[in-house]
Amino acid sequence: MGYSRCVTSTILVIGGVAGGMSAAARLRRLDEDAHIIVLERGPHVSFANCGLPYYVGGEIADQSALLVQTPESLAASLALDVRPGHDVVGIDPAAKTVQVRTSDGQTELAYDVLIVSPGVVAARPPVPGLDHPLVHTLRTVDDAIALRELAQGATRAVVLGAGFIGLEAAEALRGRGIDVDLIELADHVLPPLDAEPAWWVTSELKRLGIRVHTSTSVTGIADADGRARVTASDGTVVDADLVVLSAGTRPDTAVFEAAGMACERGSIVVDDHGRTNLPDVYAAGDATVSVDAVTAVRRPVQLAGPANRAGRLVADALRQESPRRIPRPLGTAIVRVGELAAAITGANRAALTAAGREFATIRIHPADHAGYFPGATTMHLLVHIDPSTGQILGAQGVGANGVDKRIDVLATAMRGGLRAPDLMDLDLCYAPPFGSAKDPVTMIGFVADNVLTGQTTLAQVEDLEQLRAQALVLDVRSAGEFASGHIPEAVNIPHTQLRGRLDEVRQLAGGRAVTTVCGVGVRSYIAQRVLSAAGFQASSLAGGMTSVRAWFGDDADAVLVKEDAR
Numbered sequence: 001m002g003y004s005r006c007v008t009s010t011i012l013v014i015g016g017v018a019g020g021m022s023a024a025a026r027l028r029r030l031d032e033d034a035h036i037i038v039l040e041r042g043p044h045v046s047f048a049n050c051g052l053p054y055y056v057g058g059e060i061a062d063q064s065a066l067l068v069q070t071p072e073s074l075a076a077s078l079a080l081d082v083r084p085g086h087d088v089v090g091i092d093p094a095a096k097t098v099q100v101r102t103s104d105g106q107t108e109l110a111y112d113v114l115i116v117s118p119g120v121v122a123a124r125p126p127v128p129g130l131d132h133p134l135v136h137t138l139r140t141v142d143d144a145i146a147l148r149e150l151a152q153g154a155t156r157a158v159v160l161g162a163g164f165i166g167l168e169a170a171e172a173l174r175g176r177g178i179d180v181d182l183i184e185l186a187d188h189v190l191p192p193l194d195a196e197p198a199w200w201v202t203s204e205l206k207r208l209g210i211r212v213h214t215s216t217s218v219t220g221i222a223d224a225d226g227r228a229r230v231t232a233s234d235g236t237v238v239d240a241d242l243v244v245l246s247a248g249t250r251p252d253t254a255v256f257e258a259a260g261m262a263c264e265r266g267s268i269v270v271d272d273h274g275r276t277n278l279p280d281v282y283a284a285g286d287a288t289v290s291v292d293a294v295t296a297v298r299r300p301v302q303l304a305g306p307a308n309r310a311g312r313l314v315a316d317a318l319r320q321e322s323p324r325r326i327p328r329p330l331g332t333a334i335v336r337v338g339e340l341a342a343a344i345t346g347a348n349r350a351a352l353t354a355a356g357r358e359f360a361t362i363r364i365h366p367a368d369h370a371g372y373f374p375g376a377t378t379m380h381l382l383v384h385i386d387p388s389t390g391q392i393l394g395a396q397g398v399g400a401n402g403v404d405k406r407i408d409v410l411a412t413a414m415r416g417g418l419r420a421p422d423l424m425d426l427d428l429c430y431a432p433p434f435g436s437a438k439d440p441v442t443m444i445g446f447v448a449d450n451v452l453t454g455q456t457t458l459a460q461v462e463d464l465e466q467l468r469a470q471a472l473v474l475d476v477r478s479a480g481e482f483a484s485g486h487i488p489e490a491v492n493i494p495h496t497q498l499r500g501r502l503d504e505v506r507q508l509a510g511g512r513a514v515t516t517v518c519g520v521g522v523r524s525y526i527a528q529r530v531l532s533a534a535g536f537q538a539s540s541l542a543g544g545m546t547s548v549r550a551w552f553g554d555d556a557d558a559v560l561v562k563e564d565a566r
């Protein structure tokens, strides 16, 4: 290998995709004279990682669509010196140099300022046989090309990990007519979501014909006549034509950590302007530690928006007198699964519980647009709020239409510091094909206002066992709905009859509190108001039986009582 020393003093950017290229491009726009070199290990820069699953599935037909920019286009428009095939294998922060390996040998480059945005690589769990040639990750253009080639003619596939990328990969492969087994260690798919909304995603995966294995680990992969025999802890054995490994990530930071860059569990520690502990070295993107906007927990956030923004703000920090700080990310994300979208912003139940935060959950199941206008579909929205202050702590949505809009509005409200009751003040666009006069987001505002003013007390499905033990569960749906499946020991009095049957309720309650339940939480709220006015200690089950069914998931039919089964 040759070895040469370049004495150019300049700004070096390591990583030529989201964070790195945003930093480089912004720097150029702020400083026409800077010598900006971008070093990228792979053969491509500025490629659309987010589009890779859709290339595998064939929705993006042409590989060239994934290559948003090339070194030539970046040189022409931004005068950037972009060098693919340049792997940074060492840094000397004292000498302010990096060691770069290329196909021609090893070189050394000097820097005035170094910006690193190395991203993450797929985690490799200690599974025997994981190095089988049919096991692929999905992180680069080459990965996507390899998977698409394997998918052509394949009949069976296994996807390891049901996070965002795993779901996209499973959907893409199923769309090609391949039988897919999706294996997830957690007890529900899409672990960033709470279990209840994730159940609707599971249902859609099953509707697509994908076999979902949760609480399951892969125990081994062996060769079976040229196929990959995947064995899982639930007894599944599949001979697959391809296996997608999407079981988490790890920061690609070993080189930087070895040079003394401060890291936490491999993720680079940065301040609000992307500065690392090393002089004149900045970092951005998936490989950095963020401070969670809701819980203040320190964790990496691996999303394109925050990575691009951080890259831009690092450049600002280098060239502006009063640069904006890199904001704490909310982790707003969305994924398409079949006909559904599932989206999240802010903290989920597990994160809030781990952080010791008190929270109440608002659950609503509205139509995406006016119910009387053709094509309305139900969406499921769940919003965690601080029951004392009304702070919006997190939101999740699943549905066929309009979920992206509602979660984006909620993310905007969170960023702007709106409290949940303030959502009712939003003037959102409305005509029957697009929404409702009472938009789902304003509905959340109404419910939150009711909670904070004591107009309603929400009972939560996760406390159902306790409620059944301590309160009268009063199902206020029609007799027919009740018969189709109800909570054990619940008593049925339709809400339209309630005012005339209060003595009966008093007798049944025997001094206990009453929790009302209906289909989605609207009639139970009316009933709860009737009962509260009559002096009962009453609460309304948030989200009604729709949330109860999702909460119990596949067990719902076993748990709920059908009248003909009594």
Ligand code: FAD
Pocket (backbone or CB within 6 Å): 014, 015, 016, 017, 018, 019, 020, 039, 040, 041, 042, 049, 050, 051, 052, 053, 086, 087, 088, 089, 117, 118, 119, 120, 138, 139, 140, 165, 252, 255, 284, 285, 286, 287, 302, 303, 304, 305, 307, 308
């Ligand atoms: P990257 O964009 O990964 O870039 C890092 C680059 O640094 C890599 O190209 C790597 O080769 C290079 N590099 C690393 N180390 C070195 C070194 N030592 N020397 C030289 N080069 C080096 N996010 C969303 O918000 N929405 C989505 O829909 C979405 N979909 C995705 C789908 C897939 C399949 C993948 C893989 C990611 C997806 N993401 C999505 C995540 C998003 O792509 C990342 O958050 C974003 O790209 C992170 O930017 P980054 O700059 O930190 O890292």
